[in-house]
Amino acid sequence: MWILPVMGLIIGVLIGSALTFQVPVAYVKYMSIAVLASLDSVLGGIRAIMEDLFDSTVLLTGFFANALLAALLAYLGDRLGVDLYYAAVFAFGVRLFQNLASIRHKLLLNYRHKKQRNRGEQQ
Amino acid sequence: MTRQRWAVPMTVVFMLIGILLSLQFQAQNRFASDLTMQRTENLIAMVRDLSEKRQKLAMELIDLNNKLRTQTESDRDEKKLFDSLKEELTKMRIVNGTIELKGPGLQILIDRHLPVLYIDIIHIVNELWAAGAEAISVNDCRITGSTAIFYTEDSHSMSITVDNVKLEYPIIIRAIGEPNNLEKGLTIPGGIMDNLALFNAYPVITKVDEQKIPAVRGRQQFYFASEYKPPEKPAASPAQPATKP
DSSP, rough: HHHHHHHHHHHHHHHHHOOOOOGGGGGHHHHHHHHHHHHHHHHHHHHHHTTTOOOOHHHHHHHHHHHHHHHHHHHHHHHTTOOOHHHHHHHHHHHHHHHHHHHHHHHHHHHHHHHHHHHHHHH | HHHHHHHHHHHHHHHHHHHHHHHHHHHHHHHHHHHSOHHHHHHHHHHHHHHHHHHHHHHHEEEEHHHHHHHHHHHHHHHHHHHHHHHHEEEEEHHHHOOEEEEEEEEEEETTTOOOHHHHHHHHHHHHTTTTTTTTETTTEOOOOTTOOEEESSSSSSSEEEEEEEESSSSSEEEEOHHHHHHHHHHHHTTTTHHTTTTTTTEEEEEEEEEOOOSSSSSOOOOOOOOOOOOOOOSOTTTTTTOOO
């Protein structure tokens, strides 16, 4: 059931490397924060799937809004002389690791649960 | 956790993140290779390297410029040499009479009735040479170093010859040179004209601004003559450098 998203990832990478469009060097910083935000959204989505709380609207809006807002905030911070970039890195970084931790947690629980059930069935 | 609920949006999102990741990857690579992102030590090394290269290239440039200059100079020298050789050749041709010449000078007309002998022609020619004539012809016969002026006799007449060719009357002697000087050379008191006047011979002398003197007929061949080179002294003085031949 994870085949389709993995294929999507591979296709996306291929498209990205096939694109001749190049991000201007001046915007690489904002791009990076957008990538971080969207990565966080994706991990949040995976976590929601694990916890049976998945909502496609929340995922898609979160994906785009987080990315755009993070980039915009970083840009605004640069214009204002406040390093909001680091705030965004920190916020999304923390959330990313939290999401990762809960995904791991959930996977572990699921695995143990399955194992116990199997054992119960055998007995 | 049904598949229909999350598979499609997750796929879309994964695809987007794939695009974003690869784009960002490329961009970051470019960004990292940008000069402003290099470490100071690397930059210093690069600057040192490049300035060394630049110095080397500048030296090469100087070297090549020097070469170019020497080449140009030698080229100029060659041209100079060529020009002087050409000049020399022209001079030799004028002297040897192998080319037709033009210039200002004098014409001396001697008519049939004048009592003029071949020796008078020789005197006139000598006088003209002495007065600075650069080229002389007698009746379209160029006078050169090997011209012989003489006479022939047959049963009823005697005629003057130049290089064994009989002169037809009127004899016209042409000379290229400064006209006034040439005239003075001929009409100097006690000179050739005075001498001829004693015999009632009055050649007509005219100054001309432009006249043509023909080239010599036929080319002289040298069968026996060759350049004489003095034998080299076997004991060259030690002060002379050995490189000189």
